[in-house]
Amino acid sequence: MEMEQKIPMMSPGLPMCAGCGMELVVRVLYDELKNDEFISFGGPGCALLTTKVSVPCYGTLFTNMAPSASGVSRELRRQGKDTVCLCIGGDGMFSDIAFGNLSAAAERGEHLLVVCYDNEAYMNTGIQRSSRTPEGAWTNTTPVGPRSIGKKKQQKPFSLLLAEHNVAYVATCSPAHMQDFRKKIRAARDASREGFAFLHVLAPCPTGWKSKPEIMIRQCRDAVNTNYFPLWESRYGAYHITVNVKEPKPVTEFTKTQKRFSHLSEEQIRQLQEDVDLNFEHLKKLCG
Amino acid sequence: MKELRMHGKGGQGIVVGGETLSNAFLNAGKFLAVMPSYGVERRGSDVTAFGRLSDEPVRENCMCYEPDYLVIFDPSQLKKPATYKGFVPGGVIVACGTDPEEVLSMGVKPSKLVMVDGIRIAYEVTGNNLTNMIMCGAFCRAVPELPMEALLKAIEENLPKNFQKTSILGAQRGHDEAVVYTYEIHGEHSKKAPAWTRHVLACREPEKPRYEAPWGNGAEKIVTVDTGTWKVVRPVLTEESCIRCGICATYCPIQCIRKGEDGYFRADLDYCKGCGVCAYECPKKALTMVQESEFRKA
Structure with missing residues (x-):
């Protein structure tokens, strides 16, 4: 009798660092989509899974991921299929390099499911500053020394910017709130059949954040509990906070576990706290 | 040289x-x-x-x-x-x-x-x-x-x-x-002439990818990395204090923790990288990270 060998959808051994937040994000994503027909798109970065998954995976460049996926998606719709087109990329790709093309795809309302794992710097190339790097954080291009003390500018609120395109679905997720994360993946999958869906997921990088790998989930939880990374969703511009934090903790709860923030002065922490509060106030106004 | x-x-x-x-x-x-x-x-x-x-x-x-x-x-x-x-x-x-x-x-x-x-x-x-x-x-x-x-x-x-x-x-x-x-080594052992005098290219020609186009049958080209050898510490379960909640399996970045037939969750050590997320998140502290060298001795 011939044994039928079951090929796993994703390789059990992926070459990512121990405690990689992105690996958990990608694995949960694939696990949640396993019963659907889907095509994966990957760009340069740690999450290029072309040779590690058994679903069709298309490798693109940074800038042309959204346009390539749009073309594939349109051809599939023309054939009458509702295949999910899944684009995976980091914060450097979607908030900096490919933001223009991503915004264009959102404006056209392409049937895509775009997932951005946000590790808050260009980690694959060796920890360079991105527009998602928080204020004051150390990176190799915002060093700590006599002439520079970490990044000077605020984070780009790019998930809010995408939600302002009035697309079908935009949500922020944290792997620590796993049920909420899985629910949002399912919602985004359904929304991608009627329009553009975008998930912004916090994914700690122990190598780049200079923290211990075992506290990866704790960092995600602290980011939500300090309102540093509030969890919300938006359907066609109607905002809604999904995880309400009753008593938000001070932002130091999030920064104290990471060596990239170890140099922060009290003034910088006060500034960071102020910006976190302001951003959350702004979000609350949007939620009505 | x-x-x-x-x-x-x-x-x-x-x-x-x-x-x-x-x-x-x-x-x-x-x-x-x-x-x-x-x-x-x-x-x-x-x-x-x-x-x-x-x-x-x-x-x-x-x-x-x-x-x-x-x-x-x-x-x-x-x-x-x-x-x-x-x-x-x-x-x-x-x-x-x-x-x-x-x-x-x-x-x-x-x-x-x-x-x-x-x-x-x-x-x-x-x-x-x-x-x-x-x-x-x-x-x-x-x-x-x-x-x-x-x-x-x-x-x-x-x-x-x-x-x-x-x-x-x-x-x-x-x-x-x-x-x-x-140790004493018997017999003559001479090295081959160095690579640059033998006209051997140090950088070999890279292997041709199996698929020229980015599209292909994914099932045939799946690459698995032997990540089990990376770890320095491994999770060890104390069954008495485990309440079988499965929180370790939820948060394992490699998703290698599975429920066994006896109801306990155990990590697949062939792929576990020893990051320690499971032990840190365990509410009953039933998992402990033990040094690999302990097992090498045994």
């Missing part, structure tokens, strides 16, 4: 270790050119570095296929045949481990074998698996051309100030606690 090859894991400081050795040989009046080989540059994956030792400046910078010296920075590399590939009989092996049989059973014939329990010393000195300076110290013990003073001077001059104290302590302990075994 003697050739040197270094094997270890990403994150153990192989590159810095090689550079320190190079500076140390400069201090001793010799020349060591060091070339690291970057593959998948991840913490925990295999990293190799090459070096050429000579009395004159070294111009060749291709990979070393037939090393005279072999420095093994991590015990997990001892059982891999690729580590010993091309090793010249009669050469010197400096290995991180305690049992010389572990090296000799791989079919190599060194004239000198230096073993040092680097992982234990590293945990005592720095609190993690950074063995680079310890192995550099042990290398000094193995190679009489390199005095210990030259290595200490190289550490003082070239490493950042905040690492110097532990680096010097580690190098000194590696030098002092190393155990030297010498």
